[in-house]
Amino acid sequence: MTILELREKRNKAWEAAKAFVETKRDNDGLLSAEDAATYAEIEQKVQNYSAEIACMEEMEAMETELNKPVNTPITGKPMNSGKAPEKKSGRASDEYRDAMLHAIRNNFRNIRNWKGT
Template sequence: MNKILELREKRAKAWDAAKAFLDSKRSGDGLLSAEDTAVYDKMEADVMALGKEIERLERQSAIDAELSKATSAPITNNPEKTGGAPKSIRAAAEYRADFLNILRGKAPVNNVLSTSPDTDGGYLVPAEFENRIVAGLEEANVVRSIAKVITTSAERKIPVAATHSTAQWTAENAAYTESNPTFAQKTIDAFKLTDLVKISVELLQDSMFDLESYIALEFARAFGV
């Protein structure tokens, strides 16, 4: 590319020189002598030759750029992942199926529960099951449906206003009455809430019984009351 720019500048200077020579050598009738005509023709031929060389180099540059392009698009994503956000193991259908088998006293089929064990040796509930309990809490607990719910796994301190400022009627040009609010701190801690749901053996053995929905609603009712 630098060579092309260099030749373009050289051609521009050569053309300016040719025009200047032509203007300076014209006689009163606007004609050139045979000798000056030969010189000008040579200068013009040099300009044309430079133009052809520039075109040749530009074609070469275009061909090089075309040949240097990749023949296929690069792989930028992880082949092991599909579109969307990675799915939690507790949201997998296999995990949910194994969890229900455990509830019914059956052996797990997919053996994926061990990937998400509880610290006490149990198993974490499937994500869908947990969401159904939380959704049921909205219906069982009226306060929860209108309150701000803060999820926490440990102690959390929240600043709150203990007293508020007070507005005062003030006369024109009178001094403002200062009113300073005060702040306090409330602590939200994590506590364990438990419930025991009893189900008959007959219902556990009945594959048509919606065990998951029944337990989720029972937990939601117990936790929400």
């Protein structure tokens, strides 16, 4: 039985309980002892439906939690962690590295002007 079906049954039982009370009241607006006992049984049935619905919702939430992946896969570079790369300065900059590699490859005959700070 699904949660939706249990909710519908609970609503029908509650409507039946309200209708029962309205039809069984006497002139003073009170219920007899037998009718009060019957109403208590109907009300207990509504509470039982509510408890079963709560139990099934907790089970569904637990199932959803257990079906989640245990960990998330690494989709980017681990050191990057999704942040924009920091702009390096001085000898650590990409411009300095490119200029130094160019100079080494040309045996320092053709040196570029590095624009560093």
